[in-house]
Amino acid sequence: MSRSAATAMRVSPGTTPADRAALGKAARRRSPRSSHSVYRPAPDRPDPLTVLEAQSASRVPELVPIRYGRMTESPFRFYRGAAAIMASDLAGTPVSGLTAQLCGDAHLLNFRLLASPERQLVFDINDFDETLPGPWEWDVKRLSASLVVAGRANGFDDAERARIVNSTVRSYREAMIRFAGMRNLDVWYAKIGPDLLESLVAGRLRGTDSGRRNLARAMAKARTRDSLQAFDKLTETVDGRPRIAADPPLLVPAGDLLPEVERSALESRFRGLVERYGRTLASDRRTLLADYRLADVARKVVGVGSVGTRCWIFLLLGRDDQDPLFLQAKEADTSVLAAHLGESRYRNQGERVVSGQRLMQATSDIFLGWERVDGIDGRQRDFYVRQLRDWKGIAVPERMRPKDMRVFGELCGFTLARAHARSGDRVAIAAYLGGGDSFDRALATFAEAYADQNERDHQTLVDAVRAGRLPAEEPPAARPE
Known part of the structure; x- marks a missing residue:
């Protein structure tokens, strides 16, 4: 389904709610809600290894084995790195013809606690590397399947x-x-702030004090995960000045990657990147950024699916050496959805990510911006920039009981609906879904079928690594992000 075909089904904002609801109900005739239960691999389904290898071709070669190593660990870790594979599979599934801005990788670990600019904790979507307009069902299906994959890992x-x-x-x-x-x-303006989050969890976990205690601990821990914490964990003092400490291959200072280049030349190159990226921020935030000076730069390995993409962290210092700000510049490539929905209207992939994030999140990082730069290998690449840590609270599905995962899934479902309602025709989508549980039951069936497919694909990767077709290694455990 092309993006142009999908967006053609949207209605103008001036159309009456009744007309918009009629559009949603009419979509049921084209794609009955029960039809979403079906998943069958296409006869010409791409080999999952070919998809992964195609992505790896543009990544940092020495980091690719880490990616494969992480993906072989479990079906859930494989799923986190297999957004491109699932995008291809979703392209053959039924859609209503109604669209929204998609996260593109809406698995359960991409929902977490974050800080708002007003210094409140909010629960929201976190990762937008694959964001693009498309069928809203795709995000819901990726979220649903992730819960089944995680539930199987827990023995549910x-x-x-x-x-x-x-x-x-x-x-x-x-x-x-x-x-x-x-x-x-x-x-x-809708968002899940701390008060609503606590009331929702308390209501769902009535009679279970442990769930509420776990939430309180998670919120308290999230508030400690900021630039000060990163400064304590990631830096050391060298010649009286703070520097990012090497932890290869997961964290490598730029000077170690390019020992033949003078430190002053490196700092000048990256200082220019930070200054140019600052032009994409609002004027007040540009002023704030200008009060910091660049102190050090390092390459960092992040996540599972992103391993091998170029990711830099910048240590900036403000008032003095105890006033740190850590920024992360992450490479932005073409969305995995683009092959099935059409290219982004943004020429800069970093701007695509930032625009999608601002559209879907209730509130976004004050330092969120983008830039296009010439890399250390001479190739031009797009990046988006944000704070490395800003009160992030990450779920640990392995510790969840069935009730815990159900409550977490409900929070994710609400959050995803709010994100889609900002860009899609919420009246038409709501009318399509209706008051019954037909769509709910259909996705439960789909999610089980797709979890089966994910397990087969994971085993294919494991077999390929064992046979020596693909290199894989697992470095020492990464420091917590």
């Missing part, structure tokens, strides 16, 4: 996994119906 039985997915999709559906009846500004 069929009924427990079905309840988790049904609850998640019901939360998405009911939230979309709620947003459909709200004023535009109220939708835009």
Whole structure:
């Protein structure tokens, strides 16, 4: 389905709510809600290894074995790195013809606690490397399947996994119906802040003090994960000055990567990057950024699917050497969705990521921006920049009981619906979903079928590594992000 074909189904903002609802109900005739239960691999389905190798071709060669090593660890880790594979599979599934801005990689670990500019914790989507407009169903399906994959890893039985997915999709559906009846500004301002988060969790985990205690601990821990914490963990003092400490291959100072280049020349190159990127920020934030000076730069390995892409962290210092700011500049390549939905309207892939993030998140990092630079290998690449750490609280699915995962899934479903409601036709999508549970049950079936496919693909990678077709290594455990 091309992006132009998808967006053609949207209605103008001036159309009446009744007309928009009629559009959503009409979409049921083209793609019944029950049809979303079906997943069958296409006869010409690409070899998953070919997809992974194609991505690896443009990545840092010495880091690619780390990516494969991480993906072989478990079906869930494979799933986190297989967004391109699933995008190809989703392209053959039914769609309503209604679109929204997609996260593109909406698995459960890409929902987490974050800091708002007003210094409040919010629960929101975090990763937008693959963002692009497209069928809203694709995000919901990727989220649903991730819950099944994670549930299987925890030993949850069929009924427990079905309840988790049904609850998640019901939360998405009911939230979309709620947003459909709200004023535009109220939708835009909606977010899950600390008070709402605590009340939602308390209501879902009634009678279980452990769930509330776990939430309180997670929120308290998230508030400690900032530039000061990163400064303590990632730096050392060299000749009386703070420097990023080497932890190869996961964290390598730029001077170690390019020992033949004078430090002053390196700093000048990266200082120019920071200054140019600052032009994409609002004027008040440019002023704030200008009060910092660049102290050091290092290459960092991040995540699972992103391993091998170029990612730099910048240590900046403000008032003195105890006033740090860590920024992360992450390479932005073409979205994995683009092959199926059409290219982004943004020529700079970093701007694509930033624009999608600002559109989907309730509130975004004050230092979020983008830049195009000539890399150390002479090739021009796009990057987006944000704070390395800003009160991030990350879920640990391995520690979740079935009830915990169900509540977490409900939070994710609500959050994803709010994100889609900002850009998609929420009235039409809500009308398509309706008040019944047909779509909920369909996605529970789809998610199980796709988890089967994911396990087959994971085994294919494991077999390829064992046979020596693909190199894989697992370095020492990464420091917590």
